[in-house]
Amino acid sequence: MKTFVADYVYPVCADPIKNGIVVVDDGGKILSVSDPQSSDPPPADAQHLRGVIVPGFVNTHCHTELSHLKDKVKPGGGLVSFIQDVQSFRNSEKEAVIAAAEKADQEMIANGIVACADTSNSNISLGIKQNSKLHYHTFVEIFGFLPENADGLFEKALALAEEFKPQSVSITAHAPYSVSKELFKLIKKYSDSGENLLSIHNQECEDENKFYRYKLGGFIDMYKHFGINIDYFRPQARNSLQSIIPLLTNRQKILLVHNTCTNLKDIYFIKRFDRKINWCFCPNANMYIEKRLPKIDLFVNQGLNITLGTDSLASNAKLCILSEMRTLQENIPSLSFGTLLQWGTRNGAEFMGIDDRFGTIEEGKTPGLNLLTGLEGGKITAATSVSKLI
Template sequence: MKSFRADYVLPVCADPIKNGIITVDDHGKIISVTDDEASVAPDHPIEQVSGVIVPGFINTHCHTELSHMKDKIAAGGGLISFIKDILSFRAADTADVIAAAEAADKQMYDNGIVAVGDIANNSLTAQLKQKSKLYYHTFIEILGFLPDNAAELFEKALVTAEEFKSLSTSLTAHAPYSVSKELFKLIKQHSDAGSNLLSIHNQECEDENKFYRYKLGGFIDLYAHLGVDIGYFRPQARNSLQSIIPLLTNRQKVLLVHNTCTNLKDIYFIKRFDRKINWCFCPNANLYIEKRLPKIELFVNQGLNITLGTDSLASNSKLCILSEMKTLQQHFPSLTTDTLLQWGTINGARFLGIDDEKGTIEKGKTPGLNLLTGLDGFKLTPDTQVKKLV
């Protein structure tokens, strides 16, 4: 067993514990959480650490298979340009893709991440995830805006899911602008029939809403660039989010990712539907791609389950949930560390369905333990760092 005493323990599920002592077994399972040293076995040493202990972080949106694209795409070019670059750089030597993904997995582990909601378009990361120290749920992502090939693409995704074998997986749509209504219907049928978490890129740029409302903007140019005839598509007279929500299952949890251009009307629109919507912010990727952030204040105090993600190394300098939290606190000073910790721990665990094991510091759980240093009281600063304890 190991015991750690810190200046404070932030369990997330309870009030901060001053001079808190946490004891874990060799598997990281929490034996006790206390501020009473006398309750710890007298012959058991307690390691004193300076800082604040928090649970391991949950990264609900990542693309490890894109890790080989680090530093290859210039920042600030906007989503349309980013998509074109992703398509041009995606093809790479398999060994390079796997090596970069393995390095990304280690980076997340070292940065105190314990669980990942990871997007995959192929099975190259399957072996990595089988042996990883992290918990992975893999979202097999389906793309296809042409109605005629919906069935073929769906069957291909089922084959990819089989290659992940015993790992936790589900099938999901990529984004409104890249998935036809026919393909959305197939995913809904699959989701209605069994367990199938969904994770969908949502409103990453203004052009996405313009495309759905008026069939105008950058996505027209993108599909022309790709040689895809979207003559069948008609303007929906409402934005992308409001167009796809009726196509989603009401039996599964849905994670809407990025939400860069989501407004208050969208939030109220969703509340009128019987859908299990969760929200994920990836602020560093938003700044990298679009040079803007979502209107975070609109989401606070709405009773929403909000989570955090890193996106990929194609759109981020590192895979670190603490870095995402620091960015949010820098741009939105009203956000408390307590709120950000909930977003980066228990809320992500709830969405992934692993909150019985992860997300909070409680007896019997194996959440992982992170030590945060360089805080100003409980407030994150540019100097705040994370060290993985367990």
């Protein structure tokens, strides 16, 4: 057994405990969480720590197979330019891609992440995930905006998902602008028939909404760049999110990722439908690509379920949930540490369906434990750092 005593313990499922005591077994299972007023004194070999003990972090959006693109894509160019740059580097040497993904896996562990929802377009991360200490869920992501290709692309996604089993895996659409209505329908039919968690990139830039509303903007040039004929597509006279919501299943949890240009009308529109929507923010990637953040206050005021992700190293300097929390804290000082912590732990675990093990410090769970130091006045600062305890 190990006993940790810290200035505060944040179970997330309960109020913070001053001078809290956490006891774990050799496997990391929580044996007890208590305050000094209602428990026996800690044993002589207890580790007394200055700082705050929190659960391991849950990263609900990452692309480990893009880790080799770190520092290769120029920041601030906007989403369309970013997509074109990423595609230009896609055919890198396999050994380099695997080595970078392995390093990314270790980086997440060192930064206190215990679970990761990872997006994949190939099987290149399969071996890494099989041997990792992290819990992974893999989203096999489908691209395909031409209706005639829908059946073939879906069959390829099914085959790739089979390669990842028995690991946790599901099939999902990439984004509204990259998936045809026919392909969305195939994914919905599949999702209606069994368990299939969904994660979709959503409204990362204004051009996405312009494309769906008026068939204008940067995506027109992007399709030309890739040689894709989109003559068949007709403008929908409404934003991309409003256009695809009717095409999504009501039987699965859905994670909408980025949401940089989502507005209140979009949120009200969604509320008219019976859909299990969660919202993931990747603030560092938003700043890297578009130099802006989503309207976070809008989502908070609507009481929506929010999680955090890192996106890939193609659009981020590090894979660290604390870093994402810090960016939000710096830009939105009104956010409390408790709120940010819940986004980075419990909410993500609940979305991934792993909250029986992760997300909160509770007896019987194995959530991992992190020590945060450098908090000031209950706020995350530039000095705040994370160290992994178990």
